[in-house]
Amino acid sequence: MKVIVTGGGGYIGSHTILNILKETTWEVYSIDSHINSTPETFDRIEKISGKRITNYNVDVSDFKALKSCISQIPNVNGIIHFAALKAVGESVEQPLLYYRNNIQGLLNILECCKDLKINNLIFSSSCSIYGNVANLPVDESTPLAKTESPYAATKAMGEAILSDVQKSQKMSITALRYFNPVGAHESGLIGENPINKPNNLFPVITQTAVGKMDKMSVFGVDYNTRDGSCVRDYIHVSDIAKAHILALEKSVERKNFNNVQFYNLGSGNGVSVLEALNTFEKISGLSLNYELDERRVGDVEAIYSNSAKAKKELGWIPKHDLEEMMSSSWKWQQQLEKEKNA
Numbered sequence: 001m002k003v004i005v006t007g008g009g010g011y012i013g014s015h016t017i018l019n020i021l022k023e024t025t026w027e028v029y030s031i032d033s034h035i036n037s038t039p040e041t042f043d044r045i046e047k048i049s050g051k052r053i054t055n056y057n058v059d060v061s062d063f064k065a066l067k068s069c070i071s072q073i074p075n076v077n078g079i080i081h082f083a084a085l086k087a088v089g090e091s092v093e094q095p096l097l098y099y100r101n102n103i104q105g106l107l108n109i110l111e112c113c114k115d116l117k118i119n120n121l122i123f124s125s126s127c128s129i130y131g132n133v134a135n136l137p138v139d140e141s142t143p144l145a146k147t148e149s150p151y152a153a154t155k156a157m158g159e160a161i162l163s164d165v166q167k168s169q170k171m172s173i174t175a176l177r178y179f180n181p182v183g184a185h186e187s188g189l190i191g192e193n194p195i196n197k198p199n200n201l202f203p204v205i206t207q208t209a210v211g212k213m214d215k216m217s218v219f220g221v222d223y224n225t226r227d228g229s230c231v232r233d234y235i236h237v238s239d240i241a242k243a244h245i246l247a248l249e250k251s252v253e254r255k256n257f258n259n260v261q262f263y264n265l266g267s268g269n270g271v272s273v274l275e276a277l278n279t280f281e282k283i284s285g286l287s288l289n290y291e292l293d294e295r296r297v298g299d300v301e302a303i304y305s306n307s308a309k310a311k312k313e314l315g316w317i318p319k320h321d322l323e324e325m326m327s328s329s330w331k332w333q334q335q336l337e338k339e340k341n342a
Ligand SMILES: NC(=O)c1ccc[n+]([C@@H]2O[C@H](COP(=O)([O-])OP(=O)(O)OC[C@H]3O[C@@H](n4cnc5c(N)ncnc54)[C@H](O)[C@@H]3O)[C@@H](O)[C@H]2O)c1
Pocket: 006, 007, 008, 009, 010, 011, 012, 013, 031, 032, 033, 034, 035, 036, 037, 038, 058, 059, 060, 061, 081, 082, 083, 084, 085, 086, 101, 105, 124, 125, 126, 127, 178, 179, 180, 181, 200
């Protein structure tokens, strides 16, 4: 198998490459413009795996450059398409950037698949397309909500584009709807390293713990949840990575060109923000500096996944619990501190 991972320098892409190198004999290439990562990720991948991955520094929203790049890699079996911008707030401020990057990027990938006869595609989607859901947990038949941000819109539109293209193009397409990917590789040598102020809870917690952020806020403590704070479904990034291998294997073997396959990837457990903070304090022995704050506009009260379909059809069984998610994130943050001070 020969596989291209777009966005291989990023958080989920790098963990997926490591998983591929560890568990398969696939030949893997990355395409990443480093708009939200650094080339150093590939040094880290090499340090952990002993293998050097070729990354093509190409913007997937540039069709000519993308096609010329993929043409250099003959007989590709599948593409795992992670490359996208993902900051919700930034997408509200710069919608054109998000539509151009995420939608044009996807169109170009599909066009290249068509022209270069690449029949398998795995697309990174997101639970943000479900919005505020009355009946929890959400499964794949839950109707999609009106999207709350241009970022979420690019995922919902992306899925709609895939469904249309699937009907006209002989391809096997899978969209994986991630809940909240967190945690870091077991080595502690690679993890999420936001270039800008982090949006996600785990890096906010670990950055507050090392003093990179003075203090953190819990946005909303009057929600209709166990302790009043928002509830999310956190899932270890290595479990998410593994699902891509299973999905691509299934895609290749299935050769089902009739419809796009959609799968939720979540742990199935709802965890509140305050529970996450308590878990961090427990595993680290530290006290976090946080304050209880007002609700934030656009935040969903509670969401967690029913991932039975991925378990049944892909054989995907998440292995890491909340404490492992938190302790691996913490190990990674401490590694970054060590490197900073070296
Ligand atoms: N991390 C999450 O919480 C989450 C949740 C749901 C869905 N997703 C989706 O998963 C995918 C991967 O997310 P991530 O957390 O690894 O993000 P990330 O920002 O760490 O990685 C994305 C990578 O893609 C690259 N990239 C972006 N646009 C590009 C372009 N036009 N050309 C080439 N490279 C480009 C970036 O440089 C980066 O290395 C994204 O599509 C994201 O929307 C992420």
